[in-house]
Amino acid sequence: MGFHALMYHEIREKDSFDATKPSPILVNQPYKDALPVKLFSDLTDFKAQMDFLEQENYYTLSLQEVKNYYQKGKKLPEKSVLLTFDDAYQSVYKYAYPILQQKNFHAVCFVVKSWLFEQIQEFKPSQSVVMAKKELEKMKDVFELANHTTNLHQRYPDGSTEMQKVSEGKLKKDLKDCGQYVDYADIFAYPFGVYRQADVKRLAQLNIQYAFTTVPGENMRQTPVLTLHRDTIWYGCTLSEFKALLRK
Numbered sequence: 737m738g739f740h741a742l743m744y745h746e747i748r749e750k751d752s753f754d755a756t757k758p759s760p761i762l763v764n765q766p767y768k769d770a771l772p773v774k775l776f777s778d779l780t781d782f783k784a785q786m787d788f789l790e791q792e793n794y795y796t797l798s799l800q801e802v803k804n805y806y807q808k809g810k811k812l813p814e815k816s817v818l819l820t821f822d823d824a825y826q827s828v829y830k831y832a833y834p835i836l837q838q839k840n841f842h843a844v845c846f847v848v849k850s851w852l853f854e855q856i857q858e859f860k861p862s863q864s865v866v867m868a869k870k871e872l873e874k875m876k877d878v879f880e881l882a883n884h885t886t887n888l889h890q891r892y893p894d895g896s897t898e899m900q901k902v903s904e905g906k907l908k909k910d911l912k913d914c915g916q917y918v919d920y921a922d923i924f925a926y927p928f929g930v931y932r933q934a935d936v937k938r939l940a941q942l943n944i945q946y947a948f949t950t951v952p953g954e955n956m957r958q959t960p961v962l963t964l965h966r967d968t969i970w971y972g973c974t975l976s977e978f979k980a981l982l983r984k
Contacts, residue, residue, distance in 0.1 A: 737811065738956040739797060740982055741818040741948060741966040745775040745864075747782050747831040752861040755971065761823075761864045763851035767890055771864045776971040779831055785969070785978050786835050789817065794982075796841040799880050799920050802946065806961055817982070819843040820948065820966060822884065822925060824852065826859050829871045836878045845872065846884035846925040846948075849914040881918035882925065883944070886910045889927040897927045900935055908942050922946065925966075936962045954984065 746759065753759065758770030777785075789796070795813040802818060804810040819836070821828045824847050836843050853868040872881070888910050890898040899907065915921025922945040926935070929950030939947055939962055946961050953965035967981050 737814070737816075738954045738959070739802070739805075739812055739816040739818055740954055740984075741820055741964065743948075743950065743966040743968050744777055744782075744819070744821045744828075744832070745823060746771060746825050747777045747779055747827040748861055749779045749831075754862070759862070759864045761866070762857065762860075763848070763866045764853045765848075765850045765887065769891070774970045775968070777969055777973070778971065781973060781975070782832065783835060784975050785973075786839060786841070788975060788978065789841075790839050796843065798842050799844060799882065799923055802923075806946075806957070809957075820846060820925070821879075822846045823848055823864075823889070824867045824872055826857070826865045826867050826871065829867055829875060830859060833875050833878060841878065843879050844923075845875070845879045845881050847872070847881050847914065847918055848884045848889040848927075849886040849917050851889070880920060882920045882923040883911060883914045883918055884925050885927060886913040891928050891930070895930065897930050899927050900930070900932070904938060904941070907938060911942055911944065924948070926950075929966075931963070936960075952981075952984075 755773050758772050760770050794815040794817050797816050797818045805812055819841065821843060824845050851866045856868040856871060857865050885899060888899040888902060922943060924939060924944045924947040926947060926949055931949060946964060948964045948966050950968055951965050952967045955964050
């Protein structure tokens, strides 16, 4: 018995943003980008998905339980899922956190450390604004924090990422800096889901124990732990599609 890791980014109330174009990000780093609409979730859909998990007695895993599954051969509870949220956008604090807290669910936030603000920013549905550290720390009763780099979550027109371009020394320092802030320094998510086998090898050399991709599928004992699967919950994902994804 394995588990699905579900990936979320942003949540919005219906008709509160322009769903025809990417959403500009606002981060505490001199980097500009825009989040594709497919990485959003409608709040009503998100509530329905979490209600389904609760009603059907799904178990939301902690990262330690994932580690124990692979390192110690421990069995997972039936219907186990890992809820993951990337980049620490404010909507996760505003919308997802209260829902998860009410249901006593566990979740993971993959944090880009240098993106976090020192002061809380105004919530703007028209932008993808990253949290302040204060907001993130308020969610620690639900969320565990894991490594998504400090400064290397940047992409280039050729599809490559900054993580792939830096020297091993710079990568080591960057991952260590983020690791000193998050709960799990050795659990990682590839920026933008982009990776090559050379990146997998570098992470192994730098003592990253687990790394999540954006390749869909169920994680089993034989799944390579530095290329674990995650299922993107896309904008407009219906409850029927959500249920079908969990059955795959």
